[in-house]
Amino acid sequence: MRQIAIYGKGGIGKSTIATNLSVALQELGHTVMQVGCDPKRDSTRNLTGGRLIPTVLETYRDQLRLGRDEYAITLQDIVFKGYGGILCVESGGPEPGIGCAGRGVLTAINILRDLKAFTTYNVDVVVYDVLGDVVCGGFAQPIREGYAREIYLLCSGAFMSIYAANNIAKGIRRLSRKGETGLAGVICNSSGDEQFEREVVGDFAQALGSQFVQFVPRSPVIQSCEVESKTVLEHSPGSSEAGVFRELARRVLEGGRPVIPTPVEELADLEGLYRRRLKGRSTGK
Amino acid sequence: MKTSEAVSATAPRCHDPYLRCALYGAAQVALGVRGCGVLAHSPQGCYQLVNAAFGWQAADYTETFTLCTKLCEEEIVHGGEQMLKRTILEARELHVPLLFVLSSCGPEIVGDDIEAVCEDMQGDVDFKLVPVRCAGFRGDQNDGADMAFDAILKTLVKEDTPKIPGSVCIVAPHANGNPTWYGDLAWVKRTLAELGAAEVLTLTHDTPVADVARIGAAEYSLLLSHDCGQKAVDYLSSHFGVGQLCRDLPFPVGFTNTRRWLTEVAACFGRSHDADRIAAQGETQVIEQCRRKGLEQFFMHRATSAIVADATVGIPLLRFITEDLEMITNVVCLRSCLPRARTLLDAEIQSLGLDCRVIDHADVYQSRQAIGETRPQIVFGSNIERHAVEAFGIPWVFRIVNPESRFRTIDREYFGYTGMLNIIEIIENDWLDRMRSRERRYQARW
Numbered sequence: 001m002r003q004i005a006i007y008g009k010g011g012i013g014k015s016t017i018a019t020n021l022s023v024a025l026q027e028l029g030h031t032v033m034q035v036g037c038d039p040k041r042d043s044t045r046n047l048t049g050g051r052l053i054p055t056v057l058e059t060y061r062d063q064l065r066l067g068r069d070e071y072a073i074t075l076q077d078i079v080f081k082g083y084g085g086i087l088c089v090e091s092g093g094p095e096p097g098i099g100c101a102g103r104g105v106l107t108a109i110n111i112l113r114d115l116k117a118f119t120t121y122n123v124d125v126v127v128y129d130v131l132g133d134v135v136c137g138g139f140a141q142p143i144r145e146g147y148a149r150e151i152y153l154l155c156s157g158a159f160m161s162i163y164a165a166n167n168i169a170k171g172i173r174r175l176s177r178k179g180e181t182g183l184a185g186v187i188c189n190s191s192g193d194e195q196f197e198r199e200v201v202g203d204f205a206q207a208l209g210s211q212f213v214q215f216v217p218r219s220p221v222i223q224s225c226e227v228e229s230k231t232v233l234e235h236s237p238g239s240s241e242a243g244v245f246r247e248l249a250r251r252v253l254e255g256g257r258p259v260i261p262t263p264v265e266e267l268a269d270l271e272g273l274y275r276r277r278l279k280g281r282s283t284g285k
Numbered sequence: 286m287k288t289s290e291a292v293s294a295t296a297p298r299c300h301d302p303y304l305r306c307a308l309y310g311a312a313q314v315a316l317g318v319r320g321c322g323v324l325a326h327s328p329q330g331c332y333q334l335v336n337a338a339f340g341w342q343a344a345d346y347t348e349t350f351t352l353c354t355k356l357c358e359e360e361i362v363h364g365g366e367q368m369l370k371r372t373i374l375e376a377r378e379l380h381v382p383l384l385f386v387l388s389s390c391g392p393e394i395v396g397d398d399i400e401a402v403c404e405d406m407q408g409d410v411d412f413k414l415v416p417v418r419c420a421g422f423r424g425d426q427n428d429g430a431d432m433a434f435d436a437i438l439k440t441l442v443k444e445d446t447p448k449i450p451g452s453v454c455i456v457a458p459h460a461n462g463n464p465t466w467y468g469d470l471a472w473v474k475r476t477l478a479e480l481g482a483a484e485v486l487t488l489t490h491d492t493p494v495a496d497v498a499r500i501g502a503a504e505y506s507l508l509l510s511h512d513c514g515q516k517a518v519d520y521l522s523s524h525f526g527v528g529q530l531c532r533d534l535p536f537p538v539g540f541t542n543t544r545r546w547l548t549e550v551a552a553c554f555g556r557s558h559d560a561d562r563i564a565a566q567g568e569t570q571v572i573e574q575c576r577r578k579g580l581e582q583f584f585m586h587r588a589t590s591a592i593v594a595d596a597t598v599g600i601p602l603l604r605f606i607t608e609d610l611e612m613i614t615n616v617v618c619l620r621s622c623l624p625r626a627r628t629l630l631d632a633e634i635q636s637l638g639l640d641c642r643v644i645d646h647a648d649v650y651q652s653r654q655a656i657g658e659t660r661p662q663i664v665f666g667s668n669i670e671r672h673a674v675e676a677f678g679i680p681w682v683f684r685i686v687n688p689e690s691r692f693r694t695i696d697r698e699y700f701g702y703t704g705m706l707n708i709i710e711i712i713e714n715d716w717l718d719r720m721r722s723r724e725r726r727y728q729a730r731w
Contacts, residue, residue: 057362057363060359061359061363064359093362094362094363094364094395095363095364097396098363098364098366098395098396098397099361099362099363099364099395099396100361100362100394100395101362103358103361103362103395104362104363107358107362
């Protein structure tokens with residue numbers, strides 16, 4: 001079973017990429033489970049036609065209120081079939097401003113493991129869509145506990161998204177020493193300036209000692225699919241954008257062994273990497 | 286990072302096991318209020334600290350109640366405020382006048398706001414709620430005691446209470462390494478009464494809620510710890526105009542310290558002649574008792590010694606064993622050391638003409654290291670030091686501070702003249718105890 005996690009700055013498009021990747025993997029004949037690791041519980045929205053499915057923690061809490069424990073939960077309560085039979089799970093989490101969402105993510109994943117979700121459904125690929133950044137130890141738990149083996153960093157050509165991805169790479173470096181977890185590649189979700197973004201994200205991936213896996217162009221097709229709560233592969237299966245996600249799925253499946261990343265240590269060095277490409281663009285080189 | 290760097294980076298912050306965390310200190314103070322309830326908003330492991338504090342305050346289990354929200358993973362993920370609210374409502378069955386709500390690390394990390402919960406719930410219960418944010422990571426037990434004092438003074442003490450002339454408020458009697466510190470408190474209360482104090486209030490030990498409310502009415506405050514409580518005393522001074530007695534004096538352990546202390550206290554009540562009388566009688570009592578009982582002093586004379594104790598016992602003990610028992614102290618390790626206590630200790634060392642190594646905020650490793658390097662003949666400490674210095678072949682470890690590993694049914698004070706005899710008794714017993722050891726007999730005797 002392949003276990004893939006997508007990390008990146010908040011709002012960069014992780015759920016969009018994850019849902020489209022899941023569908024593309026399913027089209028290739030794999031049984032796919034997507035696990036949303038975000039209290040906002042909207043990771044699988046594009047797979048369920050806009051419906052927000054009940055979360056693991058919400059169901060767990062309901063059982064506790066009835067005086068039961070996590071063993072009262074069944075897989076039918078928390079695993080839902082979305083588009084194309086993709087298995088959808090949302091970890092859920094506390095209300096904003098209270099509790100520990102990171103701990104919640106781990107609790108939810110542990111419940112999935114205890115219920116033998118992956119073997120029961122004969123899952124080939126699990127895609128973890130993890131909230132924003134590795135802001136604390138809690139959100140590193142999918143990596144720390146060895147659930148997420150292949151980690152993909154998602155960024156755009158904006159400097160702060162690369163900065164966030166570099167910070168996540170530092171977290172991956174720390175945790176990947178403990179097991180087989182590692183950085184499998186960098187994906188660019190374009191914010192507009194395609195040529196520049198291809199170059200700068202390529203440089204960044206190289207600096208991390210990893211590979212630039214896929215470039216996802218900025219497209220009105222993707223945006224309209226989002227509004228319709230559908231994946232591109234469902235809404236516009238013949239579009240060039242759908243082809244991009246199919247190519248991404250193929251590369252993910254072919255992907256080599258994850259590596260321990262070598263993040264850029266100093267902010268000034270990261271700025272330098274970015275400036276070089278900016279300067280090159282202004283001089284036309 | 287090299288291993289040695291990692292050790293040196295963390296060593297100054299390691300106070301275990303001499304001092305427990307802030308939750309323990311706050312619980313000690315809260316449990317000194319008679320008939321109150323103490324609710325630990327914590328997982329059940331932390332609740333053991335409340336139980337330990339219950340024992341340290343010798344609280345009465347028929348009057349004082351302890352509760353715990355027993356937080357589990359569910360409350361860590363979603364926050365434990367609902368659980369806290371439910372537990373507060375359940376506490377209505379206990380019919381307590383007052384409920385302290387103490388927060389531990391877990392709920393503080395996940396953002397439970399116990400102050401807001403207490404404010405919301407106050408209208409639903411007929412007892413006073415006093416939240417104390419004392420998560421263990423916020424400091425050691427002395428910091429926790431200061432947090433609880435702060436909460437008590439700002440929520441329970443009434444404003445504009447008429448002053449009671451000649452009254453004294455004793456602060457932090459429990460923050461004392463003497464395993465039966467109640468004896469010290471009792472001696473101080475007896476002595477204050479003898480010197481003319483009109484009324485003595487205690488913050489806190491078996492203190493009725495009504496007395497806590499009147500603390501601002503005291504004319505004087507008397508801090509009974511060099512380890513905590515100074516912030517409370519300063520607040521009493523600035524907010525209620527309560528003057529502090531014996532601010533820069535070591536506690537009354539030994540001839541000189543006791544006479545100084547008695548003289549200063551008596552001067553406030555215009556009873557200096559009584560201080561002279563008490564001192565003269567006490568000194569005679571100690572000398573006569575030692576003469577009649579045959580004090581085995583030969584091994585003490587000019588013996589090198591180390592003190593490992595809290596500041597409350599350790600600082601006054603230095604003068605006692607130097608002047609009265611004629612030892613030479615070359616190491617003092619204090620478990621905690623506030624800046625004011627350090628100033629006091631330095632003044633004592635200078636006044637006694639000692640060349641003494643001082644380690645403040647010592648942990649077991651540091652004190653053992655210091656003792657190993659200086660190799661004194663005698664160590665004044667606790668049962669911890671008895672084991673920690675085992676390998677050094679030091680003949681005598683006199684266990685005078687907590688943990689002592691001996692059961693005491695009688696509260697034995699260290700303060701005053703009977704207190705001196707109590708310390709001497711411990712020294713004599715531990716000296717004989719060591720002589721009974723076949724392995725150490727030769728070393729101890731010769």
